[in-house]
Structure formats: C-alpha cells, structure tokens
Amino acid sequence: MAGQSQREPQRPGAADPPWVRRALIAIALVFLALFLFVPVIAVFAEALRKGIGAYFAAIADPEARAAIRLTLMTAAIAVPLNVTFGVGASWAIARFDFAGKQTLLTLIDIPFSVSPVISGMLFVLLLGVRAPLGALLADHGIRVIFAEPGIVLATIFVTFPLAARELIPIMQAVGSEEEEAAMVLGASGWQMFFRVTIPNVKWGLLYGLVLCNARAMGEFGAVSVVSGHIRGQTNTMPLYIEILYNDYQFAAAFAVSSILTLLAIATLIAKRFLQRRAVPAKLEKHDDLAVKVAA
C-alpha cells in the first residue's frame, strides 16, 4: 500500500488521510465483490457443478440449440434495423437544426423508461388475436404473438434507442467540416457518406452495434410476454434458462447462462476498447485546426 501513495497526484491539500483512503477502497471492493464478482463466479461454478460432460451435454441439447438459433436470428434482424435507424437519426439530429429536436430526442428514449413487461404487453394489445389488427393477420394465417415475429418485434422495441443514443454524441463530436469539404469538392451524397462519415464514426458505430446486440440477445421480460414459451420453438436463450430453472435442471440452466455471461463480459471488454477510440483522435484533429485558424 505504501508504494501506491507515490502514484497519487501530488496535491497535499486535496488528499485524503491514508486510513480514509484504505477504508473507502476496502468498502468499494467488498460491495462490488458481493454484487458483481461473486455472481459471475457463481454462474460458472454452478454450470460446472455436474462436470464438464454435463455442461456440454446441456449446451448441445436440441432444445438448447433451438434457443440459441432463435436468439441469433432475432438479433440478426433487430440489430441491423436499429443500427440503420441509429445512423439515420444521428445524421438528422447531429447535422441539422430543426424545430422539435429536443422532443424527438425524448421520444427516442421512451423504450428505456418502459418496463420490459409493459413493452411486451404493447405488442400483445396491438397484434394479439383479440386485437383488430392481430385478428386480421390471423385470418391470413399470420401469427405474431406467441410466435417468432412477436419476439423479434419486442426485441426491436427494447433495443430501439441504443445505437442512436451512442451515435448522436459521437456524430456531434466529430463535427461536419470534413463532410462539408467533401461536398464542396464535388462528392455525391452517398460518396461523402461512405468515404467520410462512416470511416469517421466507425468505432462508435461498432460500439452501438455491440451494445444493441448484447441487449437483443439478453432481453427477457418483453420477450417473455410475447413468446408463449413453446418448447423448442419460441424460446430464446434467456427464456430457455427460465424453463430449465423452473424444471430444477439447475446445472443446465447455469450452463446456458454461462454462454450469455461470456457474451456480457465480451461486450464490456469491447466497450472498453471501442469507446476510447470512438472520439478522441478526431477531437484532437479539430483542436489543431482551431489552433491554426486562431493563429
């Protein structure tokens, strides 16, 4: 502990007494250990409780594979749609001024503040067989609720703001000078978009995608309302975990959970690397530009 004090900023007036520092670090570590680290370790310990053979058998089970397939398919539809929306919305919001922009930002945030259960319920009310629109679709043989399309729709709703929310500030921070230069130099709109805009925000775009994907694959509450829990058919991985758990197949439930936990940890690591790259280099460039202009 003594060696660390040298790495502290040399600001005696703003430093805490050593015992305060040690006590606060200890409290922080114990709190996080109880709430973050013990659960992560527990997932893997419980998953391997019956041995490595049972672990792989649980993951290779046909129902588990069906759940993994449905989860991947749902994310493969929801994520590109919401990322495309994020790019469009961030272009309109970060590059132009218009009346009602603040309202639009608030509306985009709505799915964040709606309970997952209510999110799922909205689609049951809209497209369930008792609703006019749902009845119409059912007459044509299209089942949305208690079927795959409902799961995809609920997932799109829940992950709707994620990519846009990440891209808007990055698009604003990067600035529009290079894009304007491209336009003045005669590039077409799409040339500018693919050769200037996308390369400029690529890390932020990738981060938005990773975040959206993690949430899409992990969503539970909203999907639970619309899925109908048909085994091997309308269960995503998080729903399958619930079924295994309620069947007292704990080791299998935690084995499937361990895949999603690894996905969550990979997401956090990706966040660490992508968030740093998303903006700073670009900002420095503009600082230089500003200095040159000022000089």
Add this chain to the structure above:
Amino acid sequence: MAINTKRNNVLPGFNLTLGFTLAYLGIVVLIPLSTIFFKTFTLTWAQFWAAVASPRTVAAYRLSFGASIAGATVNSVFGLIVAWSLVRYEFPVKSLIDVMVDLPFALPTSVAGITLTAIYASNGWIGGWLAPLGIKVAYAPLGVAVALTFVGLPFVVRTVQPVLEDLDQEYEEAAATLGASRLQTFVLVIAPALIPALLTGFALAFARALGEYGSVVFISGNMPMRTEVVPLLIMSKLEQFDYAGATAIALVMLSVSFVLLLGINVLQRWSSRRLAA
C-alpha cells in the same frame, strides 16, 4: 413537419434521414405505445379503479416503490464510494473494476435472477451465512431489494464519475489552505458539486428498478401481497388474459416512468449547468 433552419448547410440527406427517423419511430414505438391509451379508454372507471386500487395491487406498489428506493439508496451510498475510489485513488484491480461496473447493464436479467437466487438462497454462498442469523434474503422482500440493487448498480457510479473527474482540485486545496478540515472540505466544497449528479443517478437507478422483471421474478418467490412487484402482477394478469386489468396498472406505471423521465431531464440539465459554471 420539422424544418431545417440551418442556413447555408451544404450537407444532403436531411429530408431522407429525418423522414426515415420519424417513420421508424412511429412504427416501432409510438403506434405500439398508443395501444395502451386506446385500451384504457375501453375500460369503465369502475373497472379501472378496481384494477389499480385493489389490495393486491396496492401491496405490489408498496413493495415495488419501497424496494426500489432501498436499492437506489444503497447504490447512492456505495456508488459514490466506488466512483470516488475510481477517480481519486490508485489500487491494484482498478481497471478491472472500471470495466466490471457496467456488468448489470450487459448481463441478461434472467441470468442475474437465477444467479442471485442461487447465492442468496438459504443453502447458497451468502444466504448460507445469513440464514443462521435469521436473515432470509431469497423468497422474501429483502431479496427483491438485493436484485434491484444489482440492476441499478452502474447508474450512480457512471453519473458521479465524470463529474468527479472534471472537478477542479484547486478548490479543495484552497479550502485546505484556508484552514478547513478534510471533512469540512468534503461537506462544503465537494458535496454541493456532486449533488445534482448523485440525484440523477438515484433517479435513474430508481426508475430502472421500478420496471425490473427478470432479475426479480426468480428471487422474490412471487407470493401475492408479500413478494409480488408490480411488473410481476402485470405479468400474472396477462397470463390470465385479464388484459383490462394489466393495461390499467401498466398505465399507472407508465405515468410514473414518464414523470421520472422528465425529472431526470431537469436534473441532468441542472447537473450540466453546475459543471459548466
């Protein structure tokens, strides 16, 4: 219809992107959301009142609000300590902790739910220590509070951390030079600067906890009147095809969420003004 007011803007695509944004927002969010209001209009006042004010619903409100406040309070205290340690101190596993704080955002709620239940059940790693002391966590209201603390954990840390990073330590040095003790400096100089961010973090954690379903459903045991939170009650009404009752309660919860959303917006503006000043 919105009009682009920025003059001399050479950039293209305003109509295309704004049009697409509004259309997608309408289809994915606004139309589904409007159904809840249409559905509510089909209820009689008596039906509505019976759903939102029945004893079972009131017990669920009490547990949801109580456990959410408890979780957000715990997170405010410990989140502040975590943020302070991350910004001001150096210690061995700091960067690992900085990454892991966001785990509750990234971990699927059903995974969090079964894991917390396994840990806090009376034969679990932590529950096993608490059971002999007569403390029951899983399948009791305390378990609900534990799950809601878990899901809200990152909010306070992530709202306080950037404010602390931007806080100029010169003010603290000035206070120390003028003879203030470290505690006085904290209470009189640092705390006022942190309060808007701390309140924002509290409100975000509280709002998230109110709507939480996945991590609570396993640990609570779902006993009506005792360990049933509002999202669980809505779910059980939906499972019994009582869409009217579910809609009425959902409308109450949505209203609370929107009031919180507005409050959080105001707090964030206050917070950024504080920071700029």
